[in-house]
Every structure is written in structure tokens, then in C-alpha cells.
Amino acid sequence: MAxxxxxxxxxxxxxxxxxxxxxxxxxxxxGLAFAFFVVFFSVVTYITAPxxxxxxxxxxxxxFVWALSIPDAYRRARVRTxxxxxx
Numbered sequence: 720m721a722x723x724x725x726x727x728x729x730x731x732x733x734x735x736x737x738x739x740x741x742x743x744x745x746x747x748x749x750g751l752a753f754a755f756f757v758v759f760f761s762v763v764t765y766i767t768a769p770x771x772x773x774x775x776x777x778x779x780x781x782x783f784v785w786a787l788s789i790p791d792a793y794r795r796a797r798v799r800t801x802x803x804x805x806x
Contacts, residue, residue: 723803729796730789737785740792744799753788757781 724743733740737757741750761781768777775782 723799724796726793726796726800730793733789733792737788740789740796744792744796746795750792753784753791756784757788760784 729740729743732743738750738752738754741747741753758781760783761778764780765777768779
């Protein structure tokens with residue numbers, strides 16, 4: 720079994736690019752799903768938001784999903800690290 724990646728590196732990757740943390744811990748399907756939903760909800764929010772909203776307001780849906788993916792990637796990396804130390 721390969722040594723698990725450092726959870727803090729996963730946290731940094733997830734913060735920089737949505738889904739990158741999941742891909743780093745070899746959970747590419749979940750990472751790509753998060754990336755897809757970030758784009759999807761950004762577009763939905765952009766279409767439905769009034770034109771006078773800020774950039775953050777017009778992309779709030781995608782940013783929310785991105786914010787959810789960050790602790791998820793870190794938690795999964797941390798669990799894998801702890802489980803590797805136990806075995």
C-alpha cells in the first residue's frame with residue numbers, strides 16, 4: 720500500500736483548484752464530480768442573479784460547492800493517514 724499524501728498538502732490543493740485535493744488522494748471520480756458541480760452551480764447562479772451583483776454574488780452557488788469540497792478532501796486525506804498509521 721502506498722504511503723498516503725500529507726493532509727495539509729491535500730488541503731492546499733483543494734483550496735487552489737476545486738477537486739484537486741480529491742484527485743491527489745486518488746479519488747478522481749469524487750474530485751471531478753465536485754469540479755463539475757462547481758461549474759454547474761456557478762453557471763446557474765450567474766444566469767439567475769441580477770446583473771448588478773458582484774462577481775462573488777453572481778457565482779455564489781459554485782463557490783459554495785467549492786467551499787464544501789475543501790474540508791471534505793482534507794477529512795478524507797486525514798482519515799486515510801490515520802488508518803495507514805494503525806496498520
